[in-house]
Amino acid sequence: MRLLTVPNWSFGRDRMLLHRCSETLDASTCALHFCESDVDHNRTVTALSGDALDVLQMLSELAELILHTIDLNRHMGVHPRIGGLDVCPFVVLDGEMAGAIELVRGYADAFAKQWEVPVYLYEKSEQGRHEADLPSLRKGGFGGLSGKTLRPDFGPAQAHPLLGVTVMGVRDWLVALNVDLRTDDLKLAKELAKSIRGLRSDGDERFLGVRALGFPLTSRNLTQVSLNLTLPDLTLIDPVVEWIIAQAQKSGVAIEGTELIGVVRSKDAEHASRLVIRPEQVVV
Secondary structure, three states: OEEEEOOEEOOOOOHHHHHHHHHHHHOOOOEEEEEEEEOOOOEEEEEEEEEHHHHHHHHHHHHHHHHHHOOHHHOOOOOOOOEOEEEEEEEEEEOOHHHHHHHHHHHHHHHHHHHOOOEEEOHHHOOOOOOOOHHHHHOOOOHHHOOOOOOOOEOOOOOEOOOEOEEEEEOOOOEEEEEEEOOOOHHHHHHHHHHHHHHHHOOOHHHOOEEEEEEEEHHHOEEEEEEEEOOOOOOOHHHHHHHHHHHHHHOOOOEEEEEEEOOEOHHHHOOOOOOOOOHHHEOO
């Protein structure tokens, strides 16, 4: 069985740690697709694929490298988060879905025991104990976990005091990307994200499954519309990006640039002329 995993870690300002992660991944038998940090989000996204057991072994090595350094009580960043290993999705590249779900369940159980962190299964792995989508599980953030009795799938009933909780599971493909606006006024980014969410709710086919948030990028005097396209078989990348560009231009704001976060399928890349995509980011 071949798996892709895209773990999101709550650190983004430690360049030496990022370098050590890159070195560890480069030495792995897994294929490295992405390993980048963002100062304003204070977040690092990694993406790797390969034989399922090799992928899980490398994930454990990254956790050993990273999680000892994280204290969410001291964490400052614009991106929503509830855990040191905030979210860890898996995508099946080759093999049976049922087998992958069972394998990831076993890994989630072991991770929860090793790190004493509550683990919530989500998307295809979720079993009816709680919400299955990431935005619902993240609601309230790390601060909202304090003093709460939790009902995770694995691990303790209280959040870890430093590492919070982790969301983990098998999911379908999604595309994560950002559109950076050449303005430090956050109002426009938030308005565009809200409009996208509204159009999605109204059933506009251009925005089916599109999640959007507006963020400040203070270190660069920019703002950002951050997007997850959760139904890439139905929703093409270029029309979404071009809509944001057009709306921003109407407000007299230029686009600083766009970026693909993590990976993309080759058939999605065919409709992503507005994104700079490195060869290693194309998985299948």
